[in-house]
Amino acid sequence: MKKKTISIFLAAAMTMGLAAGTPTVFADEEYDLTLYSIMTTDSDFDDWLANVEEATGLNINVIAAPTDSDTRQQKITTILSTGDSSVDIIEVNDEMCAAFKNSGWLEGLNDTVMTEDIRGEFPQGYMKDMITDKDGNIIGVPGYSGYLAFWVNQEILDEVGIESIETKEDFLAYMEAVSGDGRYGYGGSWEKTYVFNEIAQFVNMFGGDYFDWTKEENKEAIQFLHDLVANGQTPIDQIADKYEQMNPKANDGKYGCWFYWGMGSEYDNEGMLSDDKIHMAMVPDFSGKGERSIFTDSWSYVLNSASPNKEAAITFLNYMASEGGMEASYKAFARYPARADVAEKVVPDTDPGKEMYSRYASECNVNGRPMVAQTMEFISDMGTIFQSCMKDEITVDEFCEKAQQLVETYQ
Amino acid sequence: MAVSKKSMRWIPWLLILPVVLIRIFTTLYPILATIKNSFYDIRILAGVNEFVGLANYMKIFHDPKVITSITFTIIFVLVSMALHIILGVGLAMILNMKFKGRRFIRTIVLIPWAMPTVVIGMAAKWAFNNDYGLINDFIRWFVPAYQNSWLINTGSARGAVIAMDLWKDLPFFAILVLSGLQFISGDIYEAAKVDGANGIQCFFRITLPLIAKNVLTLCIPFTLWRLTSFDLVYAMTSGGPGEDTALIAYRITTEAFTNLNVGYAAALAIMLFLVMALISWINIRFMNKIGD
Numbered sequence: 001m002k003k004k005t006i007s008i009f010l011a012a013a014m015t016m017g018l019a020a021g022t023p024t025v026f027a028d029e030e031y032d033l034t035l036y037s038i039m040t041t042d043s044d045f046d047d048w049l050a051n052v053e054e055a056t057g058l059n060i061n062v063i064a065a066p067t068d069s070d071t072r073q074q075k076i077t078t079i080l081s082t083g084d085s086s087v088d089i090i091e092v093n094d095e096m097c098a099a100f101k102n103s104g105w106l107e108g109l110n111d112t113v114m115t116e117d118i119r120g121e122f123p124q125g126y127m128k129d130m131i132t133d134k135d136g137n138i139i140g141v142p143g144y145s146g147y148l149a150f151w152v153n154q155e156i157l158d159e160v161g162i163e164s165i166e167t168k169e170d171f172l173a174y175m176e177a178v179s180g181d182g183r184y185g186y187g188g189s190w191e192k193t194y195v196f197n198e199i200a201q202f203v204n205m206f207g208g209d210y211f212d213w214t215k216e217e218n219k220e221a222i223q224f225l226h227d228l229v230a231n232g233q234t235p236i237d238q239i240a241d242k243y244e245q246m247n248p249k250a251n252d253g254k255y256g257c258w259f260y261w262g263m264g265s266e267y268d269n270e271g272m273l274s275d276d277k278i279h280m281a282m283v284p285d286f287s288g289k290g291e292r293s294i295f296t297d298s299w300s301y302v303l304n305s306a307s308p309n310k311e312a313a314i315t316f317l318n319y320m321a322s323e324g325g326m327e328a329s330y331k332a333f334a335r336y337p338a339r340a341d342v343a344e345k346v347v348p349d350t351d352p353g354k355e356m357y358s359r360y361a362s363e364c365n366v367n368g369r370p371m372v373a374q375t376m377e378f379i380s381d382m383g384t385i386f387q388s389c390m391k392d393e394i395t396v397d398e399f400c401e402k403a404q405q406l407v408e409t410y411q
Numbered sequence: 412m413a414v415s416k417k418s419m420r421w422i423p424w425l426l427i428l429p430v431v432l433i434r435i436f437t438t439l440y441p442i443l444a445t446i447k448n449s450f451y452d453i454r455i456l457a458g459v460n461e462f463v464g465l466a467n468y469m470k471i472f473h474d475p476k477v478i479t480s481i482t483f484t485i486i487f488v489l490v491s492m493a494l495h496i497i498l499g500v501g502l503a504m505i506l507n508m509k510f511k512g513r514r515f516i517r518t519i520v521l522i523p524w525a526m527p528t529v530v531i532g533m534a535a536k537w538a539f540n541n542d543y544g545l546i547n548d549f550i551r552w553f554v555p556a557y558q559n560s561w562l563i564n565t566g567s568a569r570g571a572v573i574a575m576d577l578w579k580d581l582p583f584f585a586i587l588v589l590s591g592l593q594f595i596s597g598d599i600y601e602a603a604k605v606d607g608a609n610g611i612q613c614f615f616r617i618t619l620p621l622i623a624k625n626v627l628t629l630c631i632p633f634t635l636w637r638l639t640s641f642d643l644v645y646a647m648t649s650g651g652p653g654e655d656t657a658l659i660a661y662r663i664t665t666e667a668f669t670n671l672n673v674g675y676a677a678a679l680a681i682m683l684f685l686v687m688a689l690i691s692w693i694n695i696r697f698m699n700k701i702g703d
Contacts (some may be wrong), residue, residue: 074668081455099456192651237541239652240562245540254542373456377670384653391563391652 031061032312033088036076038299039333040064048332055328056319058312063087073099073376080105080304088307089316091299094130095379097140098371100302101133107303107310108137113317121339123361126296129368140300141321144335145343147360148197148295149280151250151264152257156183158276165257168286175233178256186234187255189246190390192383193376195239197295199225199386200370201259204293205286210370211411213404223396226389239387250278257281261297263334263353273352280356283364294364298338378410448677455671467678477679479654480662483569487658488637491576495584495633496626502581503588504618517589520582528579532646535575536562562648565655572656576643584633591625592618627698634694635687659683 039045040062053060066072073096079087080100092100100106119127122142131140152165160177162170175185188198200210202225208217228234238246247266249255260266264280267273283292301320303313319325326337327346336353337343340361347354360366372378382403389399452463471477506517523531538544539561550557561567595618603613641660644650650657650665657665663683667676 070669074671077455077671103456103458191649192653193649237560237563240536240540240560240568240648245536245543249542252542374454374670377672380665380669384651387651387653 029061030059032058033307033309033316034061034063034086035316036063036065036079036087036090038065038067038072038091041067042333044332048328051328051332052316052319052325055324056315058316060316065091080306083306085304085306085308087304088309088313090302090304091143092140092302093299094297094369094371095375097130097300097302098375099373101131101139102373105305106133106139107305107307108133108135108139109141109303109314109317110136110138112314113141113321114138118321118339121341123296123338123340123366125365125367126298127368129370130298131300131368140302141317142298142300142338143320143329144298144326144333145338145357145361146261146297146336147357147366148201148259148261148297149356149360150257150283150294151260151267151278152281153250153253153255153278154276156253156256165281165284167284167288171257171284171286174256175228175231179231179233183254183256184232184234185256186228187246187249187258188234188238189241189243189260190239190383190387191242192239192387193380194242195383195386196379197261197369198259199382201293201295204295204365204367205284207287207289207291211407213400213407218403219396219400222386222389222399226396229390236390239390263336265334280353282356282359292364294360294366295369296366297369372410374410378406381406381410445677445680448674449681451674451677453672453674453677455673463674467675468682470675471679471682476654476657477659477662480657480659483656484638484659486569487573487576487640488634491573491637492630492634494573494577495581496630498577499581499584499588500619500622500626502585503592504614506585506589507592517586521586522582523579524583526579528640528642529646531575531579532643535571535643535647539571563652565652568648568652568656572644572647575647576637576640579643580633580636584629587629588622588626591622595621624698624701627694627701631691631694634690638683638687638690 037045039048041064042048049060049062052058066075076090076092076096077099078084079090080103114122119138123145126142126145127138131142132138150165156178157163157174160174162174162177165171165174178185189195190198199222202221203210203218206217206221206224208215208221210218212218225234229236241249243260243266246255246258247260250258250260251267251270251272264273264278267278272278283294285292301317303310303317307313320329321339323339323342323345326339326342329335330337330346336357337346343354343357347357349355385394385399385402385406388394389396394402449467450462450464451460452466453460502520506513506520538546541547541558541560544561546561547557547559550559559567561571599617600613603617608616639660640658641664644656644658644661645664648656650661654662659679660683663676663679666672666679
């Protein structure tokens with residue numbers, strides 16, 4: 001009898017537990033489209049969403065994308081590759097654009113959103129390199145324009161009496177003057193998946209081609225970086241550094257110059273962003289021909305081919321590509337408008353990045369970063385051999401040989 | 412109405428059926444799917460999905476990244492486990508001594524174990540930083556000019572990963588050894604002392620033989636946890652410098668979820684599974700031998 005009572009009690013407890021664990025199901029609210037967004041953690045996201053819903057007349061369901069980049073890429077790849085139609089619009093970065101643009105998972109937007117009348121206002125190099133597929137279809141709407149800007153420490157420039165860094169010779173003179181006593185002329189973020197940006201930037205500055213490591217200019221760029229390390233003008237320690245480690249060093253005055261994305265909020269937060277402290281500068285011309293190169297990046301809104309709500313999705317994308325949509329993103333998230341005409345109108349002259357961003361757009365060759373479909377694997381492998389080269393485990397020639405092999409494997 | 416014993420036999424099966432079904436769906440099916448995938452070249456980003464037989468398994472032995480991972484995994488498991496045993500038994504002996512505040516010390520030594528590994532990994536990345544890290548700060552108390560970036564050279568980066576692994580899990584190992592020590596009767600030590608045995612003799616002749624089986628039993632899960640360790644390296648070094656601290660579990664995760672080479676990752680996972688099964692079998696055989 002005692003056993004029976006205990007059994008009945010346990011069975012009842014289990015049933016109640018199961019019942020309690022079952023979520024209450026409410027009737028689904030009717031949405032016009034579902035947006036998979038990376039911006040949901042921003043404190044102004046709700047205001048931005050309200051603005052977009054009001055302007056488009058759409059009722060938008062938002063799904064927060066994971067904040068971890070690997071998890072996010074896995075989830076988005078799964079959604080798109082399986083033809084999951086539960087998400088209509090997705091925000092993707094350059095790595096994902098490179099991976100997905102020729103897969104057929106994304107809808108072409110040439111005739112509906114990225115029409116000829118506005119296409120010319122977006123950075124052309126970026127459009128071509130990043131969001132145009134092999135058949136010429138534009139598959140995304142850039143949500144903003146960011147540059148891998150050249151940053152300098154004005155206090156250090158003043159201290160060594162150098163006014164600006166315009167050429168390779170200026171750059172080397174600055175390295176020579178600044179480096180020593182725990183301070184370096186150049187600083188970077190050379191963790192194996194981050195250093196790709198700087199390798200590609202220097203290759204461009206020397207007039208090379210990231211996908212052709214037989215070119216002398218590529219070798220020159222790597223030799224240049226290697227010499228900076230060998231001469232104590234940039235620290236080998238930075239091969240462990242991501243941007244989280246690099247920026248405190250920049251703020252602490254350990255670096256004379258460096259390349260970094262964004263508008264400098266990391267320096268602003270520390271009270272270091274100003275014309276007499278840390279600020280953006282024009283990218284030096286290493287070619288000697290007046291050619292300056294700079295990379296741009298973005299997160300783009302793309303339309304899932306499997307979406308059942310394409311009409312609503314196109315309404316949304318049209319708004320994001322318009323002045324109103326770009327202004328809303330600038331005001332809510334401080335995202336610099338991707339369209340040059342909109343940036344000119346919307347961004348006030350008091351914005352510390354405006355002048356430099358306008359100059360970058362007009363004076364530099366603006367390109368998307370060189371990426372392949374298996375981007376992360378390629379980036380990581382290139383980073384690995386670069387670190388070996390900088391540590392003198394392999395020579396610069398061996399690096400170029402291996403880099404060419406990697407290009408042939410992945411491209 | 413009495414129910415016969417024979418007809419009652421199916422009731423336990425019926426009761427565990429939901430769990431069995433869940434297990435089949437969540438464990439057996441993924442294992443079988445992984446085995447199947449290991450015979451296919453599945454590269455999601457390249458849009459490839461074709462049967463390749465044992466090619467993925469053959470590739471493992473020619474892939475320098477995997478060979479580096481296997482090398483470090485072997486070093487990591489052997490060094491970490493050896494130090495777990497030596498330092499863990501030592502710490503357990505200390506915690507078994509009678510001293511004031513013993514209970515408090517026993518509690519606080521477990522704090523690192525209770526912390527999430529990812530948090531420890533992220534903190535360790537800063538701790539081993541040359542400019543801002545507390546490790547070098549501490550060393551500079553004694554050697555003011557000391558400069559060393561721990562995470563940029565193969566040897567020091569691997570050492571740092573092993574050190575963090577020990578810092579986190581050693582106390583837990585020690586507490587479990589301590590539970591074995593507490594089963595040893597004090598009478599045995601007293602008898603040994605009467606017979607003239609010193610402390611070292613007591614340790615090697617009494618303590619060690621009596622806790623050996625306990626320690627070896629602990630070695631099975633602790634070894635398997637080391638073999639499947641991924642999060643520490645993920646947060647602390649991202650496998651760097653180069654691929655030098657990429658443990659095999661980290662390599663599998665990278666292939667599966669970053670590079671999306673599902674077939675190759677499945678083959679690596681199956682190989683790891685076989686190695687784990689072999690190690691467990693050897694360990695159990697060894698344990699039985701000691702028991703005999």
